[in-house]
Amino acid sequence: MSPLDVPESSVFQGGLIESEIEPMNELTIKRPDDWHLHLRDGDMMRAVLPYTAELYGRAIIMPNLKPPVKTVKDVEAYRQRILDCLPSSHGFQPLMTLYLTDDTPQEEIQTANKEGLLAAVKLYPVGATTHSEHGVTNLKKVYRVLEIMQKLDIPLSIHGEISDPGVDIFDRESVFIERELDPVRNDFPELKIFLENVSSKTGVVYLLSAESGLGATITPHHLLINRNNIFTGGLNPHMYCLPVAKREVDRQSIRKAATSGDPRFFFGSDSAPHRQVDKEKAGGAAGIFNMPTALPDIVQVFETEEALDNLEAFMSLNGARFYEFPTNPDTITLEKTAASVPVIEYISADGDRVSVFQSRVPLFWQVVRGLRRIA
Ligand code: DOR
């Protein structure tokens, strides 16, 4: 049996599996990074940014604002707004991305590259997810841009779902891989590509078959929920994100990949805050705000999988290696508490509440050293 084959008996029970090995009560790892984050702007950004900046060294900032961050000028201005939200001693570095459109000129990429401004360029297939209406309609239209990115060694970060409404929503990742990602990888063999928020066993298997140049971020929620959770106790909009959570077999594959230590998989929270009023309605927004619980959730997953030894690789080493950044110089220390730690249900932001992702498994790990008090 391959390590990604899932035995029938391992269906998610929603509880913790007792570890039979000697328990570990304290863990020190290099300061982690978040390789996929939605910070938004204005009041919302002011409310959510501290949850990232107090803990993480760096984060890849998604450009799907309204209007999108699609020019060098937009990127510079957005970066400055983020920095203006932080105290001067913060020690947090936002890593910026540009929103790719059908009309992005090659020159925009060259200018951004000269200024050392871009960590990646983000591809949203048009209509695939939140604020993707300016996304790419046909990958062939951006081939000239991909050529220059390949030449300049600027990575392409991909929302890997086909937006063809005729494709079943649960198959959109695998169809995207077959119809779009694989051809692009063949046409641009030197282009570094990130498949963001990998959510299916097909995606994981595809990643594992790639010899080089392909990495993937994994979110806490895709490690913890399957598609049943969207409907448990009635329709729950707070479990709705894109790519949508899939079958249990997919969740198990992602867990194995994340906890394996394989350098192609690393943490990207995809923390995506929306006001409750925008989630709890017909046509509610896709996106899960998980930043306050992301790290304790992940540690709990690694402990359950008896893989705490690989936690640092997933949270702090693999992504930096893939992006060719140094690892953070400092560390954080986590401690396992005797009683489970309380989890906040929501934060106040932008004149409303923003629900915090609840994994519904008790969380026992908390950071005891290495937090930066920045709020
Ligand atoms: O669930 C999601 N929310 N997936 C995305 O790709 C975008 C994000 C958002 O911006 O809210």
Ligand code: ZN
């Ligand atoms: Zn995202």
